[in-house]
Amino acid sequence: MSCFDWSADRSYTDKNKHQNEQIDVDDALCFIGQNFYGIRFRNNYRLYEYLTYVDHNTENVYCHVRGVYMPRNMPMSFPRANVIIDRPPLWSKVPAGTAVLAPLGTDKSAQIRYAPVKVIEQKENDQLLVQPVCYMDAIPVGVEDGYVHEFIPDEYLTASSVRGSTLTAHMGRLWQTDPYKWCPDPDEAVPWLQVDMIRLYYICVIRVTGYTSSAYVTTFKLAVYHGGTFVWVLENGSAKVFQRITGADASEHLVNLVETPYRYVRFHPVTSNGAACMGVELYGYGELSGSGLLFPLREIRMTGSVCNLQTDCDRIAGAECARELGKPGTYSCSEKPPKWSRSVEQSNMCIHGDKQYPWEHAVSMDTSSIHGHKQYPWTQAVSMDTSSIHGDKQYPWTQAVSMETSSIHGHKQYPLGQAVSMKTCSIHEDMQYPWGHAVSMGTCSINGDMQYPWGHAVSMGKCSINGDMQYP
Numbered sequence: 001m002s003c004f005d006w007s008a009d010r011s012y013t014d015k016n017k018h019q020n021e022q023i024d025v026d027d028a029l030c031f032i033g034q035n036f037y038g039i040r041f042r043n044n045y046r047l048y049e050y051l052t053y054v055d056h057n058t059e060n061v062y063c064h065v066r067g068v069y070m071p072r073n074m075p076m077s078f079p080r081a082n083v084i085i086d087r088p089p090l091w092s093k094v095p096a097g098t099a100v101l102a103p104l105g106t107d108k109s110a111q112i113r114y115a116p117v118k119v120i121e122q123k124e125n126d127q128l129l130v131q132p133v134c135y136m137d138a139i140p141v142g143v144e145d146g147y148v149h150e151f152i153p154d155e156y157l158t159a160s161s162v163r164g165s166t167l168t169a170h171m172g173r174l175w176q177t178d179p180y181k182w183c184p185d186p187d188e189a190v191p192w193l194q195v196d197m198i199r200l201y202y203i204c205v206i207r208v209t210g211y212t213s214s215a216y217v218t219t220f221k222l223a224v225y226h227g228g229t230f231v232w233v234l235e236n237g238s239a240k241v242f243q244r245i246t247g248a249d250a251s252e253h254l255v256n257l258v259e260t261p262y263r264y265v266r267f268h269p270v271t272s273n274g275a276a277c278m279g280v281e282l283y284g285y286g287e288l289s290g291s292g293l294l295f296p297l298r299e300i301r302m303t304g305s306v307c308n309l310q311t312d313c314d315r316i317a318g319a320e321c322a323r324e325l326g327k328p329g330t331y332s333c334s335e336k337p338p339k340w341s342r343s344v345e346q347s348n349m350c351i352h353g354d355k356q357y358p359w360e361h362a363v364s365m366d367t368s369s370i371h372g373h374k375q376y377p378w379t380q381a382v383s384m385d386t387s388s389i390h391g392d393k394q395y396p397w398t399q400a401v402s403m404e405t406s407s408i409h410g411h412k413q414y415p416l417g418q419a420v421s422m423k424t425c426s427i428h429e430d431m432q433y434p435w436g437h438a439v440s441m442g443t444c445s446i447n448g449d450m451q452y453p454w455g456h457a458v459s460m461g462k463c464s465i466n467g468d469m470q471y472p
Contacts, residue, residue: 036328037101037114037301038063039082043145045283046137048101048114050086051078053328061328067109085329087309089302094119094128101301102130102293104202104285108150113139114301115202115285117293126297132258134204138283141197144174149287156196161185163275167211169193172267174207174250174281181211183277184269191276192223192266200261201286208267210248211277218244219271220278224257225264233257241270261288306331 036051038061051063054075061083062075070076084101094100096119104115115138117130142149143157154170162168163183172182172193184191203224210216221239223230232239233255245251269276302308306329307321313333314320322334 035086036061036063037084037086038065038076038078039084040065040076040078041137042147044137045139046135047139047148048084050111051083056080056326056328058326067111080328081303083328084301084303085306085309086301087306087311088298088300089309090314091122091126091297093302093308094122094297094300096121098302099133100128100130101303102128102295103299104132105199105287106289107148107287108146113148113285115139120293123294127294128297128300130293130295130300132202132204132285132293134202134254134256134258134284136205136252136254138204138285141201141282141284141286143195144279144281150198152195152198156198157182158194158196159184160190160192161188163277167277172279174209174279181209181277181279183211183215183275186275190268192268193278193280194264194266195280195282197263197265197282197286199287199289200263201282201284201288202261203255203257203265203282203284205252205254205283206242206265206267207250207252207281207283208242208244209250209279210244210246210273211275211279213247214273215275215277216244216246216248217269217272217276217278218246219269220244221268221270222255223266223268224262225266226260226262230264230266246273257284261286 036053037048038051040047040049049068050066051061052066053061053063055062059080060077061080062077063083064070064075068076089100098119100117100119101114102117103112104117105113107113116133116135118133119128120131121129123129139148142152146152157169157172159169159172159182161184163185166180167183169182171180182193184193206222208217208220219241221241222233224233225231234240242253243251265282267278267280269278306324311321311331311333313322313331316333318336319333320336322332324331
């Protein structure tokens with residue numbers, strides 16, 4: 001088999017052009033391409049960098065990082081587990097709850113930055129609704145660290161007041177090169193330090209330092225600008241009070257503000273040791289041009305095996321990705337085994353093997369039956385909204401049905417000789433009777449859920465029965 005030259009911006013639906021090609025797919029070699037994303041850490045935060053492949057061995061992949069200068073003969077080493085192939089996953093591999101990567105913003109070079117997200121729902125037209133997932137190693141927004149995003153200029157850090165000319169708002173950065181921090185006027189009742197991040201960010205983590213061993217914030221609150229006003233970050237319905245460690249060292253706090261992105265954040269000192277001085281940095285995902293979390297599948301990336309991704313195997317009739325090979329991005333295709341034993345839902349139809357059935361239609365196979373996209377053992381009774389199925393038969397929910405050795409009612413199945421009571425009736429084999437009605441069988445009678453020998457007289461609340469007769 002030969003692999004197609006499939007560029008990143010070509011639609012996955014192009015596979016239809018090759019559905020009828022007759023190609024030998026036995027253990028053929030394909031290569032997805034030379035480009036990857038790689039996970040690396042810088043200053044304790046995680047970066048998803050765009051890579052260009054150079055070489056590999058059994059443990060590592062050697063690549064150049066886009067935007068990072070390095071000699072051509074000295075590529076950066078990435079563990080194989082930290083290399084993500086630049087190709088979208090298969091739709092079947094991203095159900096709700098799956099951890100994937102989505103382009104949640106751009107960096108200062110206008111390059112796309114991927115971030116970890118969780119799939120919330122699969123939508124129409126191959127769209128995925130996702131939610132950001134926060135970790136302590138999220139990327140700094142630029143208050144103190146300007147490696148990924150532009151260093152936030154001094155004028156975007158403001159405060160309600162300052163203590164002196166050297167303790168101003170723009171000094172309120174996590175690790176200032178100058179030995180100062182922001183300190184508010186000691187007479188101010190509700191001081192605050194505000195960070196304007198210039199663009200929108202999902203905020204995962206904040207870090208806060210003090211000034212000296214005798215001047216530092218001990219507790220503080222956090223507010224974000226939303227809906228035209230600043231609102232507190234809450235905990236159990238009240239403004240959360242964050243506890244800092246003592247001294248000038250940094251404390252870190254997972255805030256997980258991912259329901260909506262924010263631009264403005266205020267730090268409100270509550271208590272302090274000496275002057276309420278502080279320096280801050282925020283970490284999260286951005287810069288965002290909008291607040292949408294609905295992405296087309298083609299923009300999603302995924303860690304793990306190449307066979308979880310869209311490959312050329314999927315574009316060949318009767319083929320599937322068989323296994324990942326030694327070189328990153330290489331894989332083999334093999335003949336797809338028949339999936340006759342699997343039932344699949346298709347809008348208002350379901351399919352099994354090469355047959356298609358209405359959604360409400362129960363169908364029997366050799367050893368099982370299906371309804372909708374579910375498949376059940378042949379001997380198992382199953383309830384739907386208004387009916388139950390057994391084998392290839394479908395019955396109203398309230399109808400009792402007899403099989404060779406058992407009877408069913410709703411989604412329950414009972415031995416054939418057993419009388420069973422429901423809310424308003426009882427059943428025996430394929431017959432159903434009012435709850436207060438005595439009925440005779442070959443050698444016994446039943447009333448409600450009780451069964452008695454035919455010659456046995458039995459009293460109920462207001463009557464007695466013998467055989468098929470009932471008396472006051």
